[in-house]
Amino acid sequence: MLDNNQLLRFTTAGSVDDGKSTLIGRLLYDSKSIFEDQIAAIENTSKKKGHDGVDLALFTDGLKDEREQGITIDVAYRYFTTPKRKFIIADTPGHIQYTRNMVTGASTANVATILIDARHGVIEQTKRHAFIASLLQIPHIIVCVNKMDLVDFSEEVFNKIVAEFEEISSKMLVTDVRFIPMSALLGDNVVNRSKNMSWYQGAPMLHTLETMHISSDINKVDARFPVQTVIRPQNETHRDYRGYAGRVASGIFRPGDEVTVMPSGFTSKIKTIDLYDSELEEAHAPMSVSITLEDDIDISRGDMIVRSNNKPEAVQDIEVMLCWLNNTSAKPRAKYTIKHTSNDQKAMIKEVVYKIDISTLDRVTDNKELNMNDISKVKIRTTKPLMIDSYRENRTTGSIILVDDATNETVAAGMIV
Structure with a gap:
């Protein structure tokens, strides 16, 4: 059994009209992660736009311009939970001019899902998004070959796209790539297994996301504490208090640790680690705390407190x-x-x-x-x-x-x- 509180962040990427928003809408709709009033509102909007059924893309395209143009412009974040895992989805735009938004959405992701239109195969935007995912050190990539219903659910088409993507991924620092043929519009292999592609023996997308092992991307060895501000309370109780507030970037800090302040190079020991009105025995990433030192050192915003035996x-x-x-x-x-x-x-x-x-x-x-x-x-x-x-x-x-x-x-x- 997985830890019910384990959080997985994944991002969607792909070219224009590859079906990213529809895929997320289908994922939320079929996993029953949408409130009834939201469904009613989207059904009403879909009717106004002349659609026969529910336009699943509207569940993520929240901006007015997005709904009017039928495209994704901004990064849309959606949250949902299944009995096995919690998820944060970043739905990113496919237009070339919005590639910067893809960088934003992918920067904190554990998994990148890259959509490919089965009719068009691997195109330039596919390569760009795959390369950015590689640069950002995203450990897992799921290649979703979408719109399989428009190529008669052809195994041959799917295998050809797999071969094309494997050729480009061999030039990147990608360790885990998985391929899923699907139709987000019809729901094939998104939450439920497809009856139209019996030749595919793998798991649907949701099961893959639920069972994928996610390791922490936080460096637990190198202790780094960038100082954001200096705390000097102006009251009788804490008249002599001088704390250095910030967020632990990586590693673990404990009272008594020998530390060096960079770039000055002055050394000291941690006196206390404070959180509100309590003292902590240790602080680790990504906690926000205040650290006091035994020596009075000139420290300001932008300096970094590190362990003396492990310096950047x-x-x-x-x-x-x-x-x-x-x-x-x-x-x-x-x-x-x-x-x-x-x-x-x-x-x-x-x-x-x-x-x-x-x-x-x-x-x-x-x-x-x-x-x-x-x-x-x-x-x-x-x-x-x-x-x-x-x-x-x-x-x-x-x-x-x-x-x-x-x-x-x-x-x-x-x-x-």
Whole structure:
């Protein structure tokens, strides 16, 4: 039996009209995870739009523009529970211009479900989404070959798509890929096993999600505590209190641990770990706590408290796999604000090492211009040191975003190599 409280986060990705919203609607509808008043409202809207039955996509497309255009624009989060597991779904857009939303929705996922239209097979957006899932170190990918009813539930078509996807996945860091033929519109192999595809011997999608082993993506070895603010209460009871508040990024902290404050390098021991009005014997990720030290050290927002025998790198030159998210191209040697944990610094893209050709997944070195949706390896220089780990070792201290100072827009997200 699985732990009833075990939470699985999964994201949907795929090209336009591959049926992502319909799939999630079918998943919620057939698993009886929708309230009656919601069903009544969607049935009413479906009738107004001239549909014979229930338009399942409306269960996730919540924005007015989405309902009017019949497309997904924003990331829609839905929550549901079965007797075996709790789920959070991120339904992401399929349009190329909304790829940045896919990056957002997939950044915390345990599983990526990639939809493929059985009529079209593997296309460029399929490769882009698979590559992003690989970059984000999502451990499990479920390839949902949808709209099998439009190809007469052909096993030959399904096997051809499996072979195409396996060819591209062999070039990525993906360890677990599963394939399910389905029709989200009709409900085949979503919650219930399909009677139209007896040749498929695997489990339907919901059973696969319920029984999939999910390991924690939190690094429990490297203790990292980015400081968000300094707490100095102005009252008689806590007149001498100086606490450093933040969220434990990884690892475990305990009173008495020898710690180093970075980037200054000063050392001390943890005096107390406080949560509201109580003291804790230990703090682990992702708890938000206040830490006091035995010595009075100058610490401010952006500093990081770490174990003295296990320090991250403090560097100003970093290599990053960058997803460019903005409509405006990257400006040569332009200044950006880099956000890393609680540390904000000015930064500059020194060099574009290479870009990824999504159609072939080859490296391109003769084109150094960064445009929207480009994925590339870049070298970034910061004005002050950042305390970093590689993204592979630590998702929190291994990720960054870039913000354009002129517009205050997030222009890129990156994974430290």
